[in-house]
Amino acid sequence: MTRALILDTETTGLDPATGDRVLEVAAIEVVNLVPSGREFHRVIDPERDVPEEATRVHGFTREMLRGKPVFAQILPELLDFLGDDPVVAHNAPFDFNFLDHEFDRCGVPRIARSRMVDTLALAKTRFPGLPNSLDALCRRYGIDNTMRTSHNALLDVQLLSQVYLELMGGKQPVLGLAERHVAPLATGADGQLRTRTPRPIVPTPEELERHAGFLGKLKDPVWSGFIEG
Incomplete structure (x- = not known):
């Protein structure tokens, strides 16, 4: 089983070194590239103002964030959710840089760069x-992103999980049919995959006799040998 976390942050600006802070963080779990249904999502009080230009990007204002937990309060839950698995993000150095500064403030070790998977770098390769923004990749892969009218961390990771699957080959290795040598699968009425029971078609003696009679009316039929056995 291969587990990874698709992560995104929204911030008050572009540079944590000048005091910009994280105000939203979202992550979803994927197992063998398929979302498992587990997610982490927190809106955070950045403990500072939110510039108007940032609000235009993600829609959050300072007043909306007052009273929300601060980053130090959500950090234990975030660390528990991320575990030790790879962390996937679009333009991942941006998100990791902000998380580095937030972790430093809390006196917690940073997420190792060896765990970072950057889908922007994968897309550029x-x-x-070509344009490789999240919106551009959604259009290229036919992923519906019409609901993305502003940046939203939870929606973005849901879209990115689909993009990531495509970038990694567009198939779900969880099925592994060829490797496991199992019978073909069929979808039942309830939408669940089930093993298909082989149902070979065996002609009756009467059908074979009629077929032989039909072939007897033809001149040198090439498939006459198929009525034997």
Whole structure:
């Protein structure tokens, strides 16, 4: 089983070194590239103002965030959810840089860069010279992003999980049919995958006799040998 976390943050600005802070963090769990249904989502009081230009991007204002937990309060839950698994983000160095500063404030070790998976870097390798924003990749892969009217961390990770699946090959290795040598699968009325029971078609003696009679009316039929056995 391969577990990873798709993560996104929203912030008060672009540079944590000048005092910008995280105000929203979301992550969803994927197992073998498939979302498991487990998610983490917190809106955070950044303990500072939210510039108007940032509000235009994600919609959060200072007043909306007053009274929300501060980053130090949500950090234990976030660390527990992330565990020791890879963390996937679009333009991941941006999110990791902000998390580094937040972790430093809390006196907690940073997430190792060895765990970072950057889907922007993956997309640039696959589509050099083309637009590779999250919206551009959704359009390229036919992923519906019409509900994305502003940046929202939880919606963004849900879209990114679909993009990540496509970037990694577009198939779900959890099925592993070829490797496991199992019978073909069929979808039942309830939508669940079930093993299909083979149902070979065996002609009756009467059907074979009629078929032989039909072939007898033809001149040198090439498939006459198929009526034997």
